[in-house]
Amino acid sequence: MAVQGVMTFALKPVDGGTALQFEYRVNGSGSSALDTLAPNVDGVLMAQLQRLQGYVEIGKASPAKP
Numbered sequence: 001m002a003v004q005g006v007m008t009f010a011l012k013p014v015d016g017g018t019a020l021q022f023e024y025r026v027n028g029s030g031s032s033a034l035d036t037l038a039p040n041v042d043g044v045l046m047a048q049l050q051r052l053q054g055y056v057e058i059g060k061a062s063p064a065k066p
Helices: 034-058
Strands: 003-014 017-028
Touching: 017 034
Parallel strands: none
Antiparallel strands: 003 017
């Protein structure tokens, strides 16, 4: 599947700490049906970000789900 993606992380100061801003944009052919894959990709990325958040906040990430 020929696609192009750009993943951006930005750290921004907020009251009491730092916020992580995350953006992931993917472009490809209309025949790639990226819109049908997007919910699954979002789920995987959110799980990874939640593990990162746990690691940052308590020093330990939850186990990865298979």
